[in-house]
């Protein structure tokens with residue numbers, strides 16, 4: 001999948017209107033808690049603060065695929081991100097990019113992230129020539145400082161643009177210091193714990209799919225292609241053209 005969206009739009013999920021109406025209430029409550037430095041919260045505490053009963057709150061959050069961690073509760077910043085991404089919050093999400101070669105640098109330069117609420121706050125690479133250079137005003141730091149930088153910037157979202165060989169180690173280090181969402185560009189399957197959201201981008205695979213349909217059309221020119229209606233709609237593999 002090319003899309004970097006973590007989830008389907010709310011309308012596609014069949015979330016009840018009453019739940020949708022409560023999500024901004026939870027979000028406002030979480031904003032206050034995050035500003036007060038609260039890191040995790042139980043469903044009972046959050047329900048109390050939001051003025052709903054805990055069972056209702058758990059049910060509402062289950063529509064987002066969020067169940068919290070038994071005995072720990074919900075990660076306040078992460079839950080805020082999940083709700084915010086569903087209801088289009090204006091919140092700005094800090095992001096770290098690891099691997100500042102051709103791809104990582106192009107991603108760091110991409111202005112479209114800002115308008116979607118993502119701010120690149122840290123860049124990491126092990127190459128001495130790159131360390132200390134800046135990309136869009138953000139200095140490239142030594143990969144050795146990953147843990148310290150993740151802690152300082154409080155990033156929970158990371159982009160991996162390293163060679164395949166180093167990607168799992170980078171991923172493990174990110175997860176170990178609290179990163180909860182990873183967008184992987186390296187051509188390798190990464191393993192993460194179940195609570196971590198991992199998405200993979202594979203442009204080669206997208207081209208292969210296009211080539212497949214091109215080939216089908218060449219074999220049978222009368223057969224309409226996946227986007228023959230000119231809508232750029234989702235084709236049978238679920239990839240938005």
Ligand SMILES: NC(=O)c1ccc[n+]([C@@H]2O[C@H](COP(=O)([O-])OP(=O)(O)OC[C@H]3O[C@@H](n4cnc5c(N)ncnc54)[C@H](O)[C@@H]3O)[C@@H](O)[C@H]2O)c1
Nearest residue numbers: 099100101102103127161162163164166185186201202203
């Ligand atoms: N998914 C896709 O569609 C897609 C498209 C293009 C490239 N890629 C992949 O993205 C990755 C980066 O591509 P590129 O063209 O920028 O490569 P590149 O060689 O230009 O850059 C790789 C960067 O990673 C750094 N690096 C090397 N080992 C590292 C490690 N262990 N930890 C952290 N950083 C490390 C290098 O110093 C370098 O700056 C490659 O794995 C490539 O295959 C994926």
